[in-house]
Amino acid sequence: MAAAVSPALQKLTRPLEVIGSGVIDGLDDLGAVLMFFFRVMTRMFRPPFRMHVLFTQLEFVGVGSLFIVLLTGVFTGAVFTLQSVDAFARFSAQSLVGATVTLALARELAPVLTALMVAGRVGSAMATELGTMRVTEQIDAMEVMAVDPLGYLVAPRVFAGAFMVPLLTMLFIMVGVAGSYLVAVIFSGIDEGAYMARIERWLDPSDLFQGLSKALVFGTVVALIGCYKGFHAAGGARGVGQATTGAVVIGSIAIFVLNYFLTALWL
Amino acid sequence: MPTAIEVININKTFGKHHVLHGVTLTVEEGTTRVILGGSGSGKTVIMKHMIGLLKPDSGEVRVFGQNIVPLKQDALVEMRKSFGMVFQQAALFDSMSVFDNVAFPLVEGAQKVSKEDIKRRVEEKLSILGLGQAMQKFPSELSGGMRKRVGLARALVTEPKIVLYDEPTTGLDPITTDNVDQMILEAKQKFGVTSVVISHDIASALRVADRVAFLHEGTIVEDTSPAELRKSQHPFVKKFLSTWFDK
Numbered sequence: 001m002a003a004a005v006s007p008a009l010q011k012l013t014r015p016l017e018v019i020g021s022g023v024i025d026g027l028d029d030l031g032a033v034l035m036f037f038f039r040v041m042t043r044m045f046r047p048p049f050r051m052h053v054l055f056t057q058l059e060f061v062g063v064g065s066l067f068i069v070l071l072t073g074v075f076t077g078a079v080f081t082l083q084s085v086d087a088f089a090r091f092s093a094q095s096l097v098g099a100t101v102t103l104a105l106a107r108e109l110a111p112v113l114t115a116l117m118v119a120g121r122v123g124s125a126m127a128t129e130l131g132t133m134r135v136t137e138q139i140d141a142m143e144v145m146a147v148d149p150l151g152y153l154v155a156p157r158v159f160a161g162a163f164m165v166p167l168l169t170m171l172f173i174m175v176g177v178a179g180s181y182l183v184a185v186i187f188s189g190i191d192e193g194a195y196m197a198r199i200e201r202w203l204d205p206s207d208l209f210q211g212l213s214k215a216l217v218f219g220t221v222v223a224l225i226g227c228y229k230g231f232h233a234a235g236g237a238r239g240v241g242q243a244t245t246g247a248v249v250i251g252s253i254a255i256f257v258l259n260y261f262l263t264a265l266w267l
Numbered sequence: 268m269p270t271a272i273e274v275i276n277i278n279k280t281f282g283k284h285h286v287l288h289g290v291t292l293t294v295e296e297g298t299t300r301v302i303l304g305g306s307g308s309g310k311t312v313i314m315k316h317m318i319g320l321l322k323p324d325s326g327e328v329r330v331f332g333q334n335i336v337p338l339k340q341d342a343l344v345e346m347r348k349s350f351g352m353v354f355q356q357a358a359l360f361d362s363m364s365v366f367d368n369v370a371f372p373l374v375e376g377a378q379k380v381s382k383e384d385i386k387r388r389v390e391e392k393l394s395i396l397g398l399g400q401a402m403q404k405f406p407s408e409l410s411g412g413m414r415k416r417v418g419l420a421r422a423l424v425t426e427p428k429i430v431l432y433d434e435p436t437t438g439l440d441p442i443t444t445d446n447v448d449q450m451i452l453e454a455k456q457k458f459g460v461t462s463v464v465i466s467h468d469i470a471s472a473l474r475v476a477d478r479v480a481f482l483h484e485g486t487i488v489e490d491t492s493p494a495e496l497r498k499s500q501h502p503f504v505k506k507f508l509s510t511w512f513d514k
Binding site for chain 1: 315318320340343344345347348350351352354355356358359360361371372375376377421425
């Protein structure tokens with residue numbers, strides 16, 4: 001027979017119980033997402049390959065996000081340069097601005113901000129679309145018609161995220177550097193030769209690979225979480241809303257947490 | 268007569284809600300089996316077990332002799348090739364036109380069908396159901412009854428061995444209801460299709476059924492022929508049928 005627990009002890013253990021159950025629930029969810037990812041991966045590399053569905057998703061994730069990513073990129077490069085020019089002027093090192101901004105863009109800012117933009121625009125849309133399909137039995141209907149919804153709906157979306165976010169990141173870096181050049185060379189009068197020479201000297205291809213490898217992981221994770229949340233939505237319009245919010249919030253947190261570990265791996 | 272579907276002593280609970288209590292049901296090949304019952308009695312849950320969309324907490328579901336409860340996803344996909352299903356709310360893909368919705372199982376399913384054949388079969392099914400003029404419309408542009416008929420066309424277009432109908436006539440006008448009943452009967456007579464119809468439309472159910480099961484609070488309380496059902500002494504069944512007899 002279990003020993004009776006005094007109320008005082010219960011008060012003490014209650015916070016531990018809450019934390020413990022939160023940790024267990026979190027691990028449970030993580031396990032479920034990983035299982036989902038594994039199931040999606042198996043669908044990605046086996047027929048039928050539905051190219052028309054894949055191209056629709058590539059267009060949605062890539063072309064659809066182009067404007068917002070370019071806009072974010074150019075202003076991020078520009079504002080980071082404004083701050084850097086001001087800071088570096090204090091010890092007369094303005095010629096380092098180009099290299100600093102480009103390095104920061106390639107390694108950190110471009111992959112993280114691109115992924116955040118995609119999480120807001122694409123992750124939420126995926127969760128909403130699949131969530132609506134789930135609560136209106138469209139996914140059930142697909143299963144009944146012997147069409148695997150993971151292969152038809154999820155695999156092309158996750159592939160599109162993994163493929164397009166690195167491409168968008170590259171564009172982010174390009175327009176970010178352009179914005180930086182504009183502010184540094186045209187508006188702030190930093191010597192163009194020194195600006196470009198420092199970039200050439202300090203930037204290494206591995207910096208770009210670091211950023212693109214992060215983008216690959218972020219793109220996969222954002223699409224995966226969006227699809228997972230939508231695919232498991234329940235409870236009508238409210239459930240779809242919760243799935244959408246969850247996709248953006250968890251997707252964004254995942255980007256920041258994973259960014260730390262990926263950076264630690266690279267350095 | 269060989270058995271198409273056997274539901275053997277299944278129990279199903281959602282959270283604290285015990286929906287099915289030891290339900291046992293047999294559907295013989297080439298017959299139409301109707302499951303009658305009030306709203307929330309568990310009819311749709313039984314149907315979803317028959318096609319493997321839900322797994323029971325205990326019990327077995329056999330399709331052509333094979334227990335489908337332990338089957339993995341790939342095997343379930345294979346098993347479902349024998350099925351068509353008409354959903355209660357039609358479950359049409361809202362990003363596709365009516366034509367594309369009906370063509371979907373032929374285009375994306377396992378059957379290899381030529382484009383010409385797909386066009387012919389889709390147009391034929393839609394015309395029979397009076398939807399010839401709505402082929403290029405989207406589900407959001409259709410009335411509830413039209414959406415239901417598109418769902419019916421989509422379920423029948425692959426010419427499956429078993430068709431599950433979840434409330435096929437709810438919300439339809441009397442003429443369309445009669446057309447749907449005729450389609451269910453013709454599918455049986457012409458193609459030997461086995462049908463399971465879930466309904467609370469008594470008139471329609473008694474018209475198409477070879478055998479009727481009456482579900483009340485997750486339990487089968489009657490399992491009989493349509494003629495015998497009218498003589499049922501079960502209080503809820505009597506009350507349920509009296510609403511129709513009174514009309």
